[in-house]
Amino acid sequence: VCLFSKTAAPNEQKLVVVSVSPQSRASLAARCKMDVLETAKKLTAFLKSLGKCVHFVFDTTFSRNFSLLESQREFVKRFRKQSEEKKALPMLASACPGWICYAEKTHGSFIIPYISTTKSPQQVMGSLIKGHFAEQQHLTPDQIYHVTVMPCYDKKLEASRPDFFNQEYQTRDVDCVITTGEVLKLLEQEGVSLADIDPAPLDTMFSGAAEEELTSHAGGGSGGYLEHIYKHAAKELFGIQVDTIQYKPLKNKDFQEVTLEKDGEVLLQFALAYGFRNIQNLVQKLKRGKSPYHYVEVMACPSGCLNGGGQIKPDGESSKDQLQQVESLYESLPTEIPEQNRTVNELYERWLGGPASEKAARALHTQYHAVEKTSTGFNIKW
Secondary structure, X not given: OHHHHHXXXXXXXXXXXXXXXXXXXXXXXXXXXXXXXXXXXXXXXXXXXXXXXXXXXXEOHHHHHHHHHHHHHHHHHHHHXXXXXXXXXXXXOOOOHHHHHHHXXXXXXXXXXXXXXXXXXXXXXXXXXXXXXXXXXOOOHHHEEEEEEEOOOHHHHHHOOHHHEEOOOXXXXXXXXXXXXXXXXXXXXXXXXXXXXXXXXXXXXXXXXXXXXXXEOOOOOOOOHHHHHHHHHHHHHHOOOOOOOOOEEOOOOOEEEEEEEEOOEEEEEEEEEEOHHHHHHHHHHHHOOOOOOOEEEEEOOOOOHHHOOOOOOOOOOOHHHHHHHHHHHHOOOOEOOHHHOHHHHHHHHHOOOOOOOHHHHHHHEOOOOOOOOOOOXXXXXX
């Protein structure tokens, strides 16, 4: 990253922005035995010390507000259209690129209509950084080099999708993805321990003052999609206020159900499906017309994103103990409600011209593409 910025001619030097996922931060905090806020401040200092070329370090929790709000609106719209549109429901989550890849390659045009069009927090951050933030800095999108730190190798594939490439400026929304494990390698290469680094103030994208606190979202380490959509839909569609959600594990904790009932009638039925075995079962049910769900939070990794393939591997302790530690660190932050985030609401108006605008659709939504099967002599079995 830094070489890229430093060796460029003066007129080509780029502003380097790093966006860090909350899952990566929790994994680093567990490894370095620190709390999450301290980890964030020290990681900011470390990244900015690398060749002195990282200018801003942001938190993708901010962009996840948009992903959650858009998913909520999209679900309500689909629910209201289900009588005319056969494939409006179930709506399937779209933030996991491992799942999207599998869906496009293996089930193509059958599954695509069910998948939410809302961009993942990584790609919303890409739109924000190369859009509104670039304008604020009086730069064109190609004058910013945007790096993300993610719990997942498939986020690299997601960033390289043609849908997230700006033709006019010949630049990606996210230029480079590094995993949490790769950040640990960087620390080791530099011969430093995160614990020994002096903390730096956290950057904030749109207000002058430095952030002194971090927030998260309720509903688990994969982003809380089910929980936010469920509560919003219960209120918006049925006028029911849901405060706490009762999950009912089915075969295992990676497949859980949530049901909203009134007078014995099922109004909403949602599920979490994590890991490929549960995803395959879900798709088979859909193909047989036997899926009872209105919405499914689908994630390719067992236990979801906190257990992503790009997270730091256990060092001595069991992977179960490590995951529990990462989960409790992730859940240690105060939670925010996306609807109540003032900056997010302002940006909808100032940057996008309102939630229903064409600009909002372009910046916050995407599309999927069935991958034509090439006939080879072997079939990959998931």
